[in-house]
Amino acid sequence: MIALRAVCARAGTFELRDVTADIPRGAWGIILGPAGSGKTTLLETIAGVRKASGGTVALRGVDVTTLPPERRGVGIVYQHGYLFPHMSVEENIAYGTTNVQAALDTAARFGVDQFAARSVSSLSGGERQLVSLARALAPCPDILLLDEPFAALDPRRRARLRVDLRRLLRERGTTVLHVTHDFTEAGTLGDIAMVLEGGRVSQVGAPETLFRQPASAAVADFLGAENVLSGTISLCESGGDGAPGTLQFTGDGVTLIGMGDRAAGTGHAVIRGEDIVLAREWPVSSSARNVLRGTIVEVARDGVLSRVTVAMGAGTIVAVVTHASAMELGLAPGEAIVASIKATAVHVC
Amino acid sequence: MMSRSSHRIATAGVVGGAMVLFALLAIPVVALLVRAGVEGLRQLGADDELRRALVLTATTATGATAVTMILGTPLAYLLARERLPGGAVIAALVELPLLIPHPVAGIALLLAFGRASAIGSVLARAGLGIVGSPLGIALAMLFVAAPLYVSAARESIARVDRRYEDVARTLGDSPWRAVRRVTLPLAGRGLLAAAVVMWARGVSEFGAIVILTYHPKVASVLSYDRFTAFGLDAALPVAAVLVVLALVPLLILRSLRTGTGPSERPS
Numbered sequence: 001m002i003a004l005r006a007v008c009a010r011a012g013t014f015e016l017r018d019v020t021a022d023i024p025r026g027a028w029g030i031i032l033g034p035a036g037s038g039k040t041t042l043l044e045t046i047a048g049v050r051k052a053s054g055g056t057v058a059l060r061g062v063d064v065t066t067l068p069p070e071r072r073g074v075g076i077v078y079q080h081g082y083l084f085p086h087m088s089v090e091e092n093i094a095y096g097t098t099n100v101q102a103a104l105d106t107a108a109r110f111g112v113d114q115f116a117a118r119s120v121s122s123l124s125g126g127e128r129q130l131v132s133l134a135r136a137l138a139p140c141p142d143i144l145l146l147d148e149p150f151a152a153l154d155p156r157r158r159a160r161l162r163v164d165l166r167r168l169l170r171e172r173g174t175t176v177l178h179v180t181h182d183f184t185e186a187g188t189l190g191d192i193a194m195v196l197e198g199g200r201v202s203q204v205g206a207p208e209t210l211f212r213q214p215a216s217a218a219v220a221d222f223l224g225a226e227n228v229l230s231g232t233i234s235l236c237e238s239g240g241d242g243a244p245g246t247l248q249f250t251g252d253g254v255t256l257i258g259m260g261d262r263a264a265g266t267g268h269a270v271i272r273g274e275d276i277v278l279a280r281e282w283p284v285s286s287s288a289r290n291v292l293r294g295t296i297v298e299v300a301r302d303g304v305l306s307r308v309t310v311a312m313g314a315g316t317i318v319a320v321v322t323h324a325s326a327m328e329l330g331l332a333p334g335e336a337i338v339a340s341i342k343a344t345a346v347h348v349c
Numbered sequence: 350m351m352s353r354s355s356h357r358i359a360t361a362g363v364v365g366g367a368m369v370l371f372a373l374l375a376i377p378v379v380a381l382l383v384r385a386g387v388e389g390l391r392q393l394g395a396d397d398e399l400r401r402a403l404v405l406t407a408t409t410a411t412g413a414t415a416v417t418m419i420l421g422t423p424l425a426y427l428l429a430r431e432r433l434p435g436g437a438v439i440a441a442l443v444e445l446p447l448l449i450p451h452p453v454a455g456i457a458l459l460l461a462f463g464r465a466s467a468i469g470s471v472l473a474r475a476g477l478g479i480v481g482s483p484l485g486i487a488l489a490m491l492f493v494a495a496p497l498y499v500s501a502a503r504e505s506i507a508r509v510d511r512r513y514e515d516v517a518r519t520l521g522d523s524p525w526r527a528v529r530r531v532t533l534p535l536a537g538r539g540l541l542a543a544a545v546v547m548w549a550r551g552v553s554e555f556g557a558i559v560i561l562t563y564h565p566k567v568a569s570v571l572s573y574d575r576f577t578a579f580g581l582d583a584a585l586p587v588a589a590v591l592v593v594l595a596l597v598p599l600l601i602l603r604s605l606r607t608g609t610g611p612s613e614r615p616s
Binding site: 044047048049068069070072074075076078080082084085086095096135136138139 | 510512513515516517518519520521522523524531534535
């Protein structure tokens with residue numbers, strides 16, 4: 001549906017380079033990446049408001065690289081909304097359609113009818129984003145590009161909107177490409193995700209794969225993996241048929257058994273904090289292939305979770321447990337602790 | 350850290366300097382109005398030549414401004430959106446007339462469009478001679494004042510974020526339709542202010558006009574003519590009327606700048 005082949009584009013001194021990705025029809029694609037990595041530039045290149053300096057953009061199987069935006073049938077919602085300030089909310093929503101009533105009915109599904117008669121200048125940031133979304137949905141585009149469209153909404157409204165929007169777009173069969181910094185959003189909405197870094201695609205895959213098996217230490221770090229260790233890798237068992245093999249990682253004074261599809265050499269082990277199980281005693285019956293002793297350095301509260309930093313070997317690892325578990329285990333700095341990590345939770349890259 | 354007394358001296362210096370400048374600007378105008386304001390307004394009712402000159406001045410300035418708005422707004426748009434190859438050079442060339450002494454501008458216009466020139470001879474054959482005609486007056490006004498319009502219009506359009514147009518395009522608008530429905534309304538107040546500045550500049554022009562068209566007389570030429578032919582006292586009422594009439598564009602500009610218009614920034 002959206003097929004990008006070696007797409008290049010320029011925005012000032014910034015350059016988007018060789019972006020290749022496919023978003024199937026009706027799928028919800030997610031773009032993740034640090035600020036300035038080219039996420040908005042990519043959306044604008046697909047929408048046609050920015051010219052591609054190389055490569056091809058194909059939509060619905062048709063090469064649209066040289067087509068103007070009005071002939072691409074793509075809706076776009078910017079983070080700042082860009083509502084037309086000289087028009088009312090209703091005029092904004094009706095801007096791109098002749099079927100005004102249908103557009104207003106769709107807008108009502110997101111609660112926009114409550115402020116349809118108001119002037120644009122009187123709207124809050126969240127309300128502007130909702131109107132901007134309603135305006136983009138009004139012409140019923142079959143491809144929708146979203147650039148952090150929920151960023152200004154409060155968490156409750158945002159969660160509700162995610163559900164409502166996903167339902168509507170599933171009904172319509174709309175293909176979505178959605179820029180977000182919110183990993184929860186990426187996980188709950190995304191069918192496919194890509195990470196952009198410095199104008200290049202670092203990884204494309206299912207969101208779960210990106211989080212569990214990041215292609216590089218940089219991707220792992222960006223996606224919030226608590227533990228990205230550097231060291232040397234040796235092969236234990238080949239996976240065969242391209243499946244991940246079992247690898248031994250040694251670095252920072254610890255040796256871990258993990259999974260990955262790379263050759264021996266220097267590399268990284270990535271472990272998400274929630275995959276580390278903490279216990280006060282050496283586990284009697286654990287299937288985990290990595291059981292390590294350490295000493296708690298810090299227990300930091302993070303909402304309902306606790307982030308426990310454990311000194312281990314020459315470095316530290318961070319485990320994430322619920323605050324209730326931390327209380328139950330009586331975790332405190334200076335205490336000895338045993339950490340169990342399954343080999344499948346140690347991603348070697 | 351500045352002591353309290355030196356702070357006071359600095360404040361007094363700034364205020365004093367501002368007052369001196371204000372006095373330099375205000376005293377001649379006030380003196381003119383005090384001396385001849387009433388007489389000028391009285392003469393406005395009785396002096397046919399003055400009335401004809403004012404009507405001629407206003408119509409030629411309006412014509413020059415209208416033509417510049419039609420031709421200059423697209424140019425200002427292209428310059429603002431940096432869509433012209435060599436845009437910086439074109440922008441500099443467009444602003445060049447602002448730096449030319451106005452009699453020199455008149456001479457240049459005479460050279461380019463006078464009867465002796467190729468273009469001028471064609472125009473003259475079509476009954477559109479620029480020497481001694483309202484057309485010449487409007488051309489002189491356009492030459493000296495259009496750069497002000499294009500420059501201010503360009504800034505006004507540049508302040509409208511390009512993404513408004515982009516959004517309109519994704520909603521189905523052609524480039525022209527997006528500009529008409531979104532950019533021009535958002536830049537409208539600025540474009541109008543630019544037009545008023547140009548009009549006011551055209552009305553006050555003398556040097557370029559006097560080279561091309563002494564007759565029929567525009568108001569500035571008439572005040573000069575009265576001064577050289579009859580002396581200061583005869584020129585004063587005409588001059589005072591021009592000052593009073595200058596308040597009209599000034600007040601329009603003030604209202605345009607202080608009025609609340611739609612924001613051109615992301616909403």
